Amino acid sequence: MQLAFYILSFIAVFAAVMVVLSDRPIVSGLFLLLCFTAISGLYITLSAPFIAAMQLVVYSGAIIVLFLFVLMLLNQHRESPSKRNRFVTFVSVLGGVLIGVFIYLTMLKSKILLSYTKMSAVGGMKNNVETIAGVMFKKYFIPFELISILLLAAMVAAVFLSKKRV
Amino acid sequence: MVGMLDYAILSAVLFTVGVVGIxxxxxxxxxxxxxxxxxxxxxxxxxxxxxxxxxxxxQIFVFFIFAIAAAEAAVGLALVVAYFKLKETIEVDEIKLLKG
Incomplete structure (x- = not known):
C-alpha cells in the first residue's frame, strides 16, 4: 500500500508539472488524463472505490474528452511565444510557490490533521457504495436534487452559448 | 506507513502546481x-x-464537486468557443473585451 501511494503520487505530480510545462495544449490534455487516472488510483488506496470509479467516468471519460474536442475544434497547435515580461513570469511562479508554502505551514499547525498521522490507511469501510447511497439519499437529499437542477441549467447554458447567433 | 499528512502534502503540491499553471x-x-x-x-x-x-x-462532497466541475467545464468551454468565433483568439493576453 505504501509503495502504491508513492508510485501513484509520483506519477500524479509528474503529470501535473508536465500539464503546466508543455506548450502544446493537446499534450497538456493527455498529461491531465494521466494525472486524473493516478489520482483515481490514490482513491483506491484510500478505500474509496466508488469515488475512484466516478473519477474515471466523469474526469477521465467526460471532461478530458470535452477538452480535447474543443481543442480540435479551435485548431490550437502550439502557444505562440510569450510577449510577457520575464520578471512577471518569475513573480507569478514565486507567488504560486509561496501560496503552497503557506498551505503547508498551516497544515503543520492543524491539530486535527496531525492527530491522524499515526493511523494507517489500510483496511477500510465495508460496503462503500451502500453506505454512500444511504447517507446521500437521506442526509444530503436536497443538495442532491439541487445539483441535478444545476446540471440542467449548465446544459441549457452550453446549448444556448453554442448557437449560431450569440 | 502512509499517514494523513502525506496525502495532505500531496494535495498541497498538486494545488500549488495548479496555481502556478494558472x-x-x-x-x-x-x-x-x-x-x-x-x-x-x-x-x-x-x-x-x-x-x-x-x-x-x-466522499459525498467529492461527488458534488464532480458535478460542479462538469458544469463549469461545459459552460466555460462553450464560452471559449463562442469567443473564438468572434475574435479568432483564445490567448488571455489578447482578450480584453467581454462585449462582442
Whole structure:
C-alpha cells in the first residue's frame, strides 16, 4: 500500500508539472488524463472505490474528452511565444510557490490533521457504495436534487452559448 | 506507513502546481485544465479526511464537486468557443473585451 501511494503520487505530480510545462495544449490534455487516472488510483488506496470509479467516468471519460474536442475544434497547435515580461513570469511562479508554502505551514499547525498521522490507511469501510447511497439519499437529499437542477441549467447554458447567433 | 499528512502534502503540491499553471499559461484552455487540477487536489484532501475520520460525508462532497466541475467545464468551454468565433483568439493576453 505504501509503495502504491508513492508510485501513484509520483506519477500524479509528474503529470501535473508536465500539464503546466508543455506548450502544446493537446499534450497538456493527455498529461491531465494521466494525472486524473493516478489520482483515481490514490482513491483506491484510500478505500474509496466508488469515488475512484466516478473519477474515471466523469474526469477521465467526460471532461478530458470535452477538452480535447474543443481543442480540435479551435485548431490550437502550439502557444505562440510569450510577449510577457520575464520578471512577471518569475513573480507569478514565486507567488504560486509561496501560496503552497503557506498551505503547508498551516497544515503543520492543524491539530486535527496531525492527530491522524499515526493511523494507517489500510483496511477500510465495508460496503462503500451502500453506505454512500444511504447517507446521500437521506442526509444530503436536497443538495442532491439541487445539483441535478444545476446540471440542467449548465446544459441549457452550453446549448444556448453554442448557437449560431450569440 | 502512509499517514494523513502525506496525502495532505500531496494535495498541497498538486494545488500549488495548479496555481502556478494558472499564473504562467496564456492559453485559456490550459488555464481551465489547471483549474480542474486544483479541484482534484481538493477532492483528494476530502477523500483522505473522509477515510481517516471514518465518515463518508467527505466522499459525498467529492461527488458534488464532480458535478460542479462538469458544469463549469461545459459552460466555460462553450464560452471559449463562442469567443473564438468572434475574435479568432483564445490567448488571455489578447482578450480584453467581454462585449462582442
Amino acid at each position: 499564473l504562467i499559461r496564456r492559453n485559456i484552455i490550459t488555464i481551465f485544465m489547471c483549474i480542474e487540477l486544483m479541484l482534484n487536489s481538493v477532492n483528494l484532501l476530502f477523500v483522505a479526511f473522509s477515510r481517516y475520520m471514518g465518515h463518508v460525508d467527505g
